[in-house]
Amino acid sequence: MLKVNNIQTYYGNIQALKGITLDIGEGEIITLIGANGAGKTTTLMSICGVVPPKQGEIFFRGTPIHNMTTEKIVALGICQVPEGRHIFPGLTVKENLEMGAYLRTDHHGIKTDLEYVLDLFPILAQRRHQQGGTLSGGEQQMLAISRALMAKPRLLLLDEPSLGLAPLIIQQIFEIIRKINSEQKTTIFLVEQNANLALKVAHRGYVMENGTITLADSAANLLDNEDVKKAYLGL
Amino acid sequence: MTSSFFAEKEIYNGLLLSRTIILQELINFLMDYFLELLLGGLTKGSIYALIALGYTMVYGIIELINFAHGEIYMIGAFTALIAASILNMLGLGQITILILASILAIIYSSAYGFTMEKIAYKPLRHSPRLSPLISAIGMSIFFQNYVLLAQTSDFLPFPSLLPEFEFLQPYRHIIRSPEIFILFTTVVVMVLLTVLIKFTKVGKAMRATAQDRKMAMLVGVDVNKIISMTFVIGSSTAAIGGVLIASFIGQINFYIGFIAGIKAFTAAVLGGIGSIPGAVVGSLILGCTESFATGYVLSDYEDVFAFGLLVLILIFRPAGILGKSSSEKV
Numbered sequence: 001m002l003k004v005n006n007i008q009t010y011y012g013n014i015q016a017l018k019g020i021t022l023d024i025g026e027g028e029i030i031t032l033i034g035a036n037g038a039g040k041t042t043t044l045m046s047i048c049g050v051v052p053p054k055q056g057e058i059f060f061r062g063t064p065i066h067n068m069t070t071e072k073i074v075a076l077g078i079c080q081v082p083e084g085r086h087i088f089p090g091l092t093v094k095e096n097l098e099m100g101a102y103l104r105t106d107h108h109g110i111k112t113d114l115e116y117v118l119d120l121f122p123i124l125a126q127r128r129h130q131q132g133g134t135l136s137g138g139e140q141q142m143l144a145i146s147r148a149l150m151a152k153p154r155l156l157l158l159d160e161p162s163l164g165l166a167p168l169i170i171q172q173i174f175e176i177i178r179k180i181n182s183e184q185k186t187t188i189f190l191v192e193q194n195a196n197l198a199l200k201v202a203h204r205g206y207v208m209e210n211g212t213i214t215l216a217d218s219a220a221n222l223l224d225n226e227d228v229k230k231a232y233l234g235l
Numbered sequence: 236m237t238s239s240f241f242a243e244k245e246i247y248n249g250l251l252l253s254r255t256i257i258l259q260e261l262i263n264f265l266m267d268y269f270l271e272l273l274l275g276g277l278t279k280g281s282i283y284a285l286i287a288l289g290y291t292m293v294y295g296i297i298e299l300i301n302f303a304h305g306e307i308y309m310i311g312a313f314t315a316l317i318a319a320s321i322l323n324m325l326g327l328g329q330i331t332i333l334i335l336a337s338i339l340a341i342i343y344s345s346a347y348g349f350t351m352e353k354i355a356y357k358p359l360r361h362s363p364r365l366s367p368l369i370s371a372i373g374m375s376i377f378f379q380n381y382v383l384l385a386q387t388s389d390f391l392p393f394p395s396l397l398p399e400f401e402f403l404q405p406y407r408h409i410i411r412s413p414e415i416f417i418l419f420t421t422v423v424v425m426v427l428l429t430v431l432i433k434f435t436k437v438g439k440a441m442r443a444t445a446q447d448r449k450m451a452m453l454v455g456v457d458v459n460k461i462i463s464m465t466f467v468i469g470s471s472t473a474a475i476g477g478v479l480i481a482s483f484i485g486q487i488n489f490y491i492g493f494i495a496g497i498k499a500f501t502a503a504v505l506g507g508i509g510s511i512p513g514a515v516v517g518s519l520i521l522g523c524t525e526s527f528a529t530g531y532v533l534s535d536y537e538d539v540f541a542f543g544l545l546v547l548i549l550i551f552r553p554a555g556i557l558g559k560s561s562s563e564k565v
Contacts, residue, residue, distance in 0.1 A: 048453060074455035086450035088443045099443050102436070103455040151454065 001026045001187055002047070002078075002155055007056030007066070009039075009046045016042040017053065018211040024155070024189055029181050031190045031198040031219065033232055034208035040191045041083055043208070044157050047189075048080050049073045060155070075103050079153035083160045083191075085144040089133025093124055096132045096143055100150030110150070117146035120176060138169035145173070149180065155187045156180070162194045170194075174201055195232035199223050207232070271409050272530040273523060278414040278483075280522025281421035285476030286499035287506070287514040288428065289348075289469025295445040295509040296465050298364065302371040303351060304473060305496015306378035309489065311344040311474030312393070312481040313382060319394050333396040333482070340474040347378075348470030349463055357459070375493070382489040390488045393481040417479050424472055425515060431468075432511065441465060445509075501545050507555025516556055520544070 004022040008015065016039050024030045034040050045051040047058060049070040058066040065073050079100075088096050097117065101110045118125040121142040127135060135143060141161055148156055158177065162170045178201050180186050192198035199205055199219045207215035207228060215222065222228050286308050293301045318336040327335070355374050359367040397413035432438035444451040444461045452458055480495070481487045498521065506517025521541055528540035548555065 050449060050452060069457075070452040071455045071457045074453065080453050082450065082453060086447050086453075088446045088450065090446050091439070091442060095439055099439060099451075099454050099456075102440065147454070 001028075001061060002189070003057075003059040004043075004047065005057040005059070007043075007046055007053035007058060009042055009051055009053045011042075011051070016051075016211055017046065019056070020046075020208075020211075020213055022206060022213070024187060027181070027185055027187055028204065029177070029188045029190060029202045031192055031202035031205040032208055033192055033195040033198055033205060033228075035231075036193070038208040039211040040208055041159055042211075044080060044082075044159055044189075044191060047073075047157065048078060071103070074151065077152075077154035078157065079148040079151045079155070080157040081144045081148045081159060081161065083163065085137075085140045087132035087135065087140045087143055087147075089131065091132055092129050093127045093132060093135070093143060094129065096147050097124075097150050100147035102151075104150075104152065109152070113150055113152060117149050120149075120179075121146055138165050138173075141165060141169070141173060142176075145176065145180075149184075149186075153186060155189060158188065158190045160191060160193060162192065162197060170197065177201060195228070196223075267409055268530065272526045274410045274414060274418075275530075276523030276526030277519060278417050278522070279526060280502075280519035281417050282476050282480045282495075283499045283502045283522055284515045284518035285421060285424065285472045285479075286495055287503040287518045288472045288511065290500050290503040291506075291508055291511060291514040292441075292465050292469050294503070295511075296441065296462055297356070297360070297367075299356060299367050299371065300500070300508075301356075301469075302368070302496070302500075303355075303374035303378055304469065305492035305494075305499065306375050306382075307344050307348050307351075307470045307492070308473040308477040308495055309382065309487070309492030310347050310378065311340040311470075311477030312487045312491065313386060313489075314343040314474070315340040315478040315481060316391060316393055316487060319396060323394065329396055330398060332394075333398075333478075336396065337475060337478045340478050341471045344470040344474035344477070345467040348466040348473075352463060352466045357462075375496075379489050379493065386489065388489065390486045393485050393487050395485060396482045397479070413483050417483060420475065420479060424475060428468070428472070428511070437461070437464060498541065501541060504555055505545060505548050507558030510555070510557045513555055513557035520556070 002022070002024040004020055006019045006021050007017055008019055009017040020039070020043055022030075032040050032043065042051060046053045049065065049068055053066055056066065057064060060073075060076055060078060063076065065076065088099060091099065097114060101113070104110055123139055124143055124146060127139065132140070132143060145158070145161065161173055161177070165173070174197060177188060177190070181188050190198055190202060199222055202219040205217065205219050205222045206213050207222065215225070215228065217225070223233070286305065289304045289307070290301060293299060293304070315336040318339040319332050322332045322335055351374055355370045356367050359370055395413070397416045400412045400415065403410065403412050403415065432441060440451065440456045440461050441464065443454070444456060444458055448458055451461070499518065502518040502521040503514045504517070505521055506513030506515065521544065524544050525537045525541050529537050532540070552558070
């Protein structure tokens, strides 16, 4: 579904990605784990065209997207929940969700999906007319995921959905991630620092270090891998 | 003796009565004067508001003080003058001329605003904030001199296009028809703008872009288009302001944009820059302050009071009257 072929991305003169190659299949949950500053977020930003790669290619369902603008990439069906959630603070919960469906024109489908996400996170239905900025961290994360789902993405990119949340909320959110994947058949690319959690929901995983991929294997194998255990699982 | 007593009393009563009448007259006069100043101030404030909207909207979305915005207003006034002169030769009616000239002014000003953003600000979007600011000042100087060369440095008479209402004749000493017309037009523009920003898809995208540009991109908003749109809307309201004030005062020259721009900028800061209701409130307060300062103190002190107010606001409430209270959670 998504093929990332040896991309190199720079911030000014600083090289953040030194040749990343990834392959995400239809319907999979793939996770990318790694320490702070390894380049995980940059990888997502390169896929979305926010920080376009200087070299290398990205194909989405056969279409080259590495030279496309962000809104065109989003229109193809790639949607990101960025790190830090980035809720529009002055828009109400409902308006935030409507912004998620910005590129869609099928009013009927939007309405159905609105009901679906409010069903998924009932707390958001209660907060419908509240401003996004007044929600708690967990609620904001739920809103951010819901907003992305409103775009009806084929590929959902999640950047650190567990960051700064209480364990109970994290569990709830990972439950939903699994549900979205199994019910909606949405392919999910999950970037996480919480490697243990991420590898438990994912089918396959990539390990990233200093702008390069150092390991690629099935999630189960990675959980058993001695190096991964030592470096990321704290065992 | 008795008769003289009555006469005295009558005179006394008469004096008392005339004193009440005089007092009444005085109160009436003061009331009328107050109303006249208030309505004059509101009219002036409306014009400031039409210009201040452009400052505040552009600031809200790209955090740039567009110092060339006053010049867009001036270009609107000039376009209307040229259009009105041509249409007048065709022998059209006053209202028709006003409407057509306004539409042309809006189109021209929008085109200038749109192009200005593309040429002077867009290439500098990722530069330090000082660069687009300097670019804006450059655009301002360029536009002034461009009109100076293309037109003239003299004051040009502007035809009074604003309609006269018969029913306002008895209140002439308080308010004149053009002022009512300006107030009414401003209210209509404000309502339309509010509807646009609050309820339309474009409006929602504008607010989203202002609040979080990167995230707006990630939900598929074409941010460049939204920024252009903001410039076009701001330029349009400035053009309407330009036509109204030129027609009200009756003369224009290439320099009117500078003064009006500074005042509208002051109003936008007063109300809280980035906030649309703030720009309107700030403008009305500024207009009334100037009006009362002129009416009760001394006309020379108009600007002293206007900018004095700005200094006070900046000291005691730096975010402006309706400045953003940050409800953002990190």
